[in-house]
Amino acid sequence: MMTSSRSPLEPRAALHRVIGDELRARITDGRLPIGAALPSEAELCREFSVSRGPVRQALAALRAEGIIAGGQGAVAHVVGSVPTQSMTSFLSFSEWAQSTQRRPGQRTVELAKRAATEDVAAALSVPVGELVVEIIRVRLLDEVPVMVERTSFTLEAGRHLFDFDTDSGSIFAHLKGNGVELVAARHTFDAVAAEGIDAEMLDVPSGSPLLRERRITSTGAGVPVEYSDDRYVPGQVTFTINNTAASGSSVVRLVPDQ
Structure with missing residues (x-):
């Protein structure tokens, strides 16, 4: 039986990632x-010398990624392969642009702590008025403005942005490097009209149609x-x-217009 290589000094919060990474490796190879069928929760607890909490968090992350199904009373089993494109590389505008041979850029308009509005509070499952970290950036492709990004993070996640040059590149890569877990996302798409500052920042006429993506990103535990x-x-x-029927999952990719 394989045992965890985790150091005794590793933070407890990272245990579920150790377990999840090991299970992903077994699925990949x-x-x-x-x-x-995956080992039972009890078997995983014994193998990794942990309580059920980290095991359940790891399994929840694999379910959110569409890799396993079942669990919580039913036998957990593998239903899909580990994606070749990580969630971070999708969510990162910078990494995506570089992969398409385009030159990414960004211009930060504002970074601040603010009281959560009703919409933000509902999306982040926090009380209205709780402090969150908000950032507004204009994203560029080959120096052409293509997107206005308004993002709110929980205070615990977003605090890492205050020691980062947000004009230098990928926020998600920086947060991931600081241990922020970004595993699953829900996307909602619709169309809106460019108004006021959006039209100005994107250099388009007022009233021009814009494609809006609203995204909620969660940890493996949801x-x-x-x-x-x-x-x-x-x-x-x-x-x-792209939809995959076997795993019930979808992969959404940005595509540059030619």
């Missing part, structure tokens, strides 16, 4: 093929940490959605 309202110039960026 075929030790746990599609259809195979705790929301980020809410974003992103507004794209439709002549510059489109979205492609």
